[in-house]
Amino acid sequence: MEMILVFISAALVNNFVLSRSLGICPFIGVSKRMDTSLGMGLAVTVVMGLASAITHGVYNFVLVPLGLTFLHIITFVLITACLVQVVEMYLKKNSPGLYKALGIFLPLITTNCAVLGALLLNIELFAGSMLLAVIHALGAAAGFTLALVLFSGIRERLRYSPVPKILEGVPLAMLVAGLMSIAFLGFTGMITL
Amino acid sequence: MVKALRQFKKGILDENPIFSQAIALCPVLAVTTSIVNGIGLGLATLAVLLASTLVVCFIRHFIPAQVRIPCFIVVSATFTTVVSLLMEAFFPALNDALGIFIPLIVVNCLILARMEAFAAKNPPLAVAFDSLGMGLGFTLALAAIGAVRELMGFGTVFGLAVIPEAIPRNILMILPPGGFFVLAFLIVAARAVRARVGKGEA
Numbered sequence: 177m178e179m180i181l182v183f184i185s186a187a188l189v190n191n192f193v194l195s196r197s198l199g200i201c202p203f204i205g206v207s208k209r210m211d212t213s214l215g216m217g218l219a220v221t222v223v224m225g226l227a228s229a230i231t232h233g234v235y236n237f238v239l240v241p242l243g244l245t246f247l248h249i250i251t252f253v254l255i256t257a258c259l260v261q262v263v264e265m266y267l268k269k270n271s272p273g274l275y276k277a278l279g280i281f282l283p284l285i286t287t288n289c290a291v292l293g294a295l296l297l298n299i300e301l302f303a304g305s306m307l308l309a310v311i312h313a314l315g316a317a318a319g320f321t322l323a324l325v326l327f328s329g330i331r332e333r334l335r336y337s338p339v340p341k342i343l344e345g346v347p348l349a350m351l352v353a354g355l356m357s358i359a360f361l362g363f364t365g366m367i368t369l
Numbered sequence: 370m371v372k373a374l375r376q377f378k379k380g381i382l383d384e385n386p387i388f389s390q391a392i393a394l395c396p397v398l399a400v401t402t403s404i405v406n407g408i409g410l411g412l413a414t415l416a417v418l419l420a421s422t423l424v425v426c427f428i429r430h431f432i433p434a435q436v437r438i439p440c441f442i443v444v445s446a447t448f449t450t451v452v453s454l455l456m457e458a459f460f461p462a463l464n465d466a467l468g469i470f471i472p473l474i475v476v477n478c479l480i481l482a483r484m485e486a487f488a489a490k491n492p493p494l495a496v497a498f499d500s501l502g503m504g505l506g507f508t509l510a511l512a513a514i515g516a517v518r519e520l521m522g523f524g525t526v527f528g529l530a531v532i533p534e535a536i537p538r539n540i541l542m543i544l545p546p547g548g549f550f551v552l553a554f555l556i557v558a559a560r561a562v563r564a565r566v567g568k569g570e571a
Binding site for chain 1: 391392393394395396398399438439442443446447449450453454469472473475476477478481541544545546547548549550552553554556557560561564
């Protein structure tokens with residue numbers, strides 16, 4: 177039961193993009209078409225899930241016993257970077273179709289603050305349980321994908337609408353995101369962890 | 370020297386990271402619920418940006434081109450750790466308010482962008498001025514957004530009440546949607562000003 181609550185809380189109530197303001201760059205940058213948004217969401221899900229299992233283990237079994245927790249930022253970033261590289265090589269060899277579909281999104285994930293944010297929050301909220309940490313990360317990734325896909329759907333429509341010239345591009349995207357964020361406020365208080 | 374000053378000005382005005390380039394938006398939306406938070410994160414980012422671009426500038430000849438991105442990230446992660454420890458020691462309250470956005474400076478696109486686009490190709494003095502300009506531009510943008518949200522949401526400026534109690538506060542401005550809206554309108558305002566100034570010159 178707790179697992180379901182953690183998942184829903186990360187995906188909807190504390191949606192990473194719309195409530196925590198994490199991962200805004202890919203949200204604005206790669207959300208012009210729905211299929212690319214889905215690709216980005218998929219790539220983030222894979223990396224986030226794997227990275228939170230590994231970093232949680234490394235933090236609790238290596239950094240804490242050695243008293244090196246102050247190195248956690250460097251450690252987490254490097255683990256994410258390596259992982260992205262490994263996932264990229266694996267996909268290239270074993271699933272060229274998916275590799276092609278994800279293409280440029282994979283390397284971008286290294287500097288996606290949603291990923292590092294999830295890893296840091298895992299340590300803060302679920303220091304004791306790796307399973308909950310991974311579920312939290314997967315929920316966060318699902319929420320990220322959901323927000324990205326919904327947003328790209330709106331943007332696909334907006335492309336054919338007449339908008340004032342001065343609003344074009346980022347400001348309009350921001351306004352749409354603000355309205356979506358208000359919609360997601362509706363989930364507030366649904367689950368309190 | 371004139372060139373260096375122009376580098377400095379560019380980051381604050383023409384190529385302001387937030388209002389012109391629209392990069393590094395995550396911390397901008399998350400922490401700007403008050404001016405103090407905005408300035409705090411802005412200055413922390415400025416410190417990491419300045420230190421890490423200078424280091425990259427000095428060691429660029431030793432970094433093989435293929436692995437430069439990981440090297441850049443390690444450099445900025447080092448300084449982010451330093452800054453986060455300093456914040457924890459000297460500004461514990463601000464550190465708590467900014468939360469995970471202090472460690473997240475390491476993945477701030479602004480820092481990686483300046484390392485890749487500027488620090489790896491230019492002499493140290495120009496790099497220092499470029500980083501100072503970009504960092505200050507970022508800080509000013511954060512302060513501006515923080516000011517609007519704090520004034521409308523809490524009715525205060527720097528924590529001092531300026532709007533009478535009788536006028537209702539707009540809580541939405543403090544919540545995440547407020548960040549999106551204020552940023553959208555400030556970018557529009559910056560565009561409008563630039564269009565007018567550009568016309569005046571031509």
